[in-house]
Amino acid sequence: MHQARKIEAETQTAIPSDEWAVRCRYWLEQYEVSIPRRKRRERQAHPLILTGNGLSLRVNRGSLVIKDGLTHYPQEKKEYRLFPSQLENPPRIVLVDGSGEITLDALDWLAEQDIPLIRLKWDGQVVSVVGQTGYAADPDKAAWQTETRANEAARVAFGVPLIRQKIEGTLENLIELFPASEPQVRAIKTAEVVLEALDSEAPKTVSDLIGLEGKAANAYFRVWATVPIRWKASDRHTVPEDWLTYTSRSALRAKRVPSNRRATHPVNAMLNYAYGMLEIRTRIQAIADGYDPTRGIVHGDQASGRDTFVFDLMEPGRPVAERRVLEMLREHEFAKADFRLTNKGTCRVVPDAVSYIFKTKV
Structure with missing residues (x-):
């Protein structure tokens, strides 16, 4: 609680009371100019x-x-x-x-x-x-989604630019935010090879495209283990041992099929929150633009019962969300009070830490 109050006090000191209004007007003006x-x-x-x-x-x-x-x-x-x-x-x-x-x-x-x-x-x-x-949804746009989903070549043509932007973003993160290491060098090389493959000869199927993306993603997340997680000296010996390093995007205690949901590690908890905010913004924009969020083109179709078109559109934004978490790991020493561990082992970011981590930096 003392740490949370300190964070809140620091936030209030760093940000003048009227700055939120100023920034809101600024970004609204930028959006209107961009139209x-x-x-x-x-x-x-x-x-x-x-x-x-x-x-x-x-x-x-x-x-x-x-x-x-x-x-x-x-x-x-x-x-x-x-x-x-x-x-x-x-x-x-x-x-x-x-x-x-x-x-x-x-x-x-x-x-x-x-x-x-x-x-x-x-x-x-x-x-x-x-x-x-x-x-x-706009009936014409929803029909376009359905037609595109039914055509493998059209699905690939839709997905390639999104995946290319995602991998370009991960490559930028790899170069700028990770310490030099062998895993970093391998991941950079893998990303460059995948980008070259996308530019020289487009994949024939969506499965091929997802396979290339997965290859780059696997190498990318292996590098995260090289980023040190710094804890306050008073908390270093009171947090779970697996919180001292980051080795898996999946929940370490997940049952059956490995899952990214219900994080068991602070880094995954922060990533899940950042991805969640990205998903919300993307869903709102997709609906506002007249698309059916459930009619995915790369990630699935309406039968899945999930907003798979939102997952399609999210891809280029994922490295941006990851960049904020990486910057937090580089800039801050964490406290046990920044996270909450439930009785079932799920790790969550506490509200005050969420506010500080994701809302104070524009």
Whole structure:
């Protein structure tokens, strides 16, 4: 608890009270600048994503008036006004968590304009859909996913750029964040060989593609064992012995088939959290863009019951998530209080440590 309070105090000291608002405005401006300028007679392609407290959708003089919610203080409330049958209207409106009010007239207006209203939980799971017969995805995009999934060559063409970006990211991590060692040299060579294979002759099947990715990933995670895990002197002899080094991406006490879930090691607990946040952001973006998250192209199909398309899109972001964990290992000395071990042996990052590890660095 003392360590958690110290971390919180350090965080509050390092970050001025109004910096969150400044950074939120900055990243919002960056996002808006990144959106390609729409041609005059081109229909808007980007969804309108809303969140925060105090959301409001109502009709005023025939137009839909939308007020975004508040997420921090100080913050100016953003307002949108949509007119019937305008090219500027978004193809869908997505509400991510938040609270507020929607009038019946607003629901009727959206139905008349064929603009679906999609309500998501904080983790990107769909709560409700108004419009498009209760289906959150754009039918054309969902059909494209199904057609692509049925064509092996198209699946490979879709997957190769994603896997290439992922391996390029892992190669960057290997060069910049790991100490020099034989495993590092081998992993760098393996990544370079795989990238050369992807560039010179594309795999014939998705299985071949996954095999190449797995080859690079196996060599990459072997290098993680060379990164020292530093513990406070007072805690060094009170943590499980296998916490002193990192040797396996799978839970060491996993039963039957090795699994990355229910981490038994602090590094895996941090990786799982980082991947979880990446998954949530990717799911929200996929749904907002009109895709069906369950219609995976590389990782699986709708029958699996999992959001396999999200797993497809996550691939380039994984090295970015891993980079943050690697930076934590390089920069910090851990305390036993940063993690919690459940009665079943599952290791979890405590909330205060999560806030410090993943939220204080932009």
